[in-house]
Amino acid sequence: MRHDRPVGELLRAWRHARGLSQLDLALQAGVSARHVSFVETGRTIPSSAMVLHLAEHLGVPLRERNRLLTAAGHAPVFRERPLQDxxxxxxxxxxxxxxxxxxxxxxxxxxxxxxxxxxxxxxxxxxxxxxxxxxxxxxxxxxxxxxxxxxxxxxxxxxxxxxxxxxxxxxxxxxxxxxxxxxxxxxxxxxxxxxxxxxxxxxxxxxxxxxxxxxxxxxxxxxxxxxxxxxxxxxxxxxxxxxxxxxxxxxxxxxxxxxxxxxxxxxx
Structure with a gap:
């Protein structure tokens, strides 16, 4: 999965990978299907909280959540350190x-x-x-x-x-x-x-x-x-x-x- 795309495209790719429709994701996440559509098409730039909320319901790994946040213009929140840190x-x-x-x-x-x-x-x-x-x-x-x-x-x-x-x-x-x-x-x-x-x-x-x-x-x-x-x-x-x-x-x-x-x- 490429990570140099807008956050909406990345979220759509994760939704497809999970076999969910926009309505499925909206119902699971407790948001409107219209909002999911607007995020995926780039009409709405999601807040960092919304990115993490949708990523949680899509089962996106923590590493990829950082990439989603960055793609939306937000700072990553999950720290990465070598085990020897x-x-x-x-x-x-x-x-x-x-x-x-x-x-x-x-x-x-x-x-x-x-x-x-x-x-x-x-x-x-x-x-x-x-x-x-x-x-x-x-x-x-x-x-x-x-x-x-x-x-x-x-x-x-x-x-x-x-x-x-x-x-x-x-x-x-x-x-x-x-x-x-x-x-x-x-x-x-x-x-x-x-x-x-x-x-x-x-x-x-x-x-x-x-x-x-x-x-x-x-x-x-x-x-x-x-x-x-x-x-x-x-x-x-x-x-x-x-x-x-x-x-x-x-x-x-x-x-x-x-x-x-x-x-x-x-x-x-």
Whole structure:
């Protein structure tokens, strides 16, 4: 979605992306359809409050709300800072505590484009045999998982993982209107994933599933993991709104034992 257009055109594009008519949006936002029409055609320049009000009902991401405000001649209101900013020290400390507490199992923090910004020592399980060119920076978890030079050769349920991740990435790209996410989706789709023997019996993931099953080979063992993703939705802060914490859990006892350190024999 281009962002060098007037605010009315941008709002119309977001409305179309959400499959709403002007009347639908007007009813949801509690304004007149005529006012929505006037804003979209440029006959009315909306106030910053109206821009944010319409954007809220359109589910526009915070980053794009800033662009809408700028297009309407207003100052952006959502701050963007690197995670290393001193003002985010408290948030970093909490994230670090979450990652450390999850060891020995893998845990990581990714940005809106699935680039790793923080990780614990468990991330090593995904890096075995990976092409050095994929290790970043930035290390992109979507690319790492599905690239032929990444984790894909060790995935025992590659087709299942692709069937879960690619539609999700497509939905995320559509919601965000981010051309880089669209490009990443097209890149990952092009890699293909014919699947391996035995994968035909694996169920196709339900879009409503909250956890992704992952079966991989690691150091001669076959591991079974599930992963969940948590987001914060922090209002008024782009950085915290756009990051996600991805936690991996053992799906069976054999995998849990694989991660546990071997106890040392007692010495006298």
């Amino acid at each position: 001193p003002d985010l020290a408290g948030a970093r400390a909490v994230l670090g505590q979450v990652l450390r507490a999850h060891e020995p199992y893998p845990a990581l923090v990714v940005d809106r484009r699935w680039n790793v910004v923080l990780a614990n020592a468990g991330l090593e399980v995904f890096l075995e045999g990976v092409d050095a060119a994929l290790l970043g920076p930035p290390l992109n978890m979507m690319r790492l998982g599905l690239h032929p030079g990444g984790l894909a050769p060790r995935l025992l349920n590659l087709a299942q993982v692709r069937a879960f991740l690619l539609p999700r990435l497509a939905r995320q790209a559509a919601r965000a209107g981010d051309p880089e996410l669209h490009a990443l989706h097209e890149e990952l789709q092009a890699y293909g994933g014919a699947g391996r023997e035995g994968e035909r019996e694996m169920p196709v993931p339900d879009p409503a599933d909250v956890a992704l099953p992952i079966r991989i080979r690691h150091r001669g063992a076959e591991l079974s993991l599930i992963t969940t993703v948590t987001t914060f939705g922090a209002a008024f802060d782009l950085t915290l709104d756009e990051i996600a914490v991805e936690l991996y859990y053992p799906a069976d006892e054999a995998t849990a034992r694989h991660f546990r350190p071997v106890p040392r024999a007692a010495t006298l």
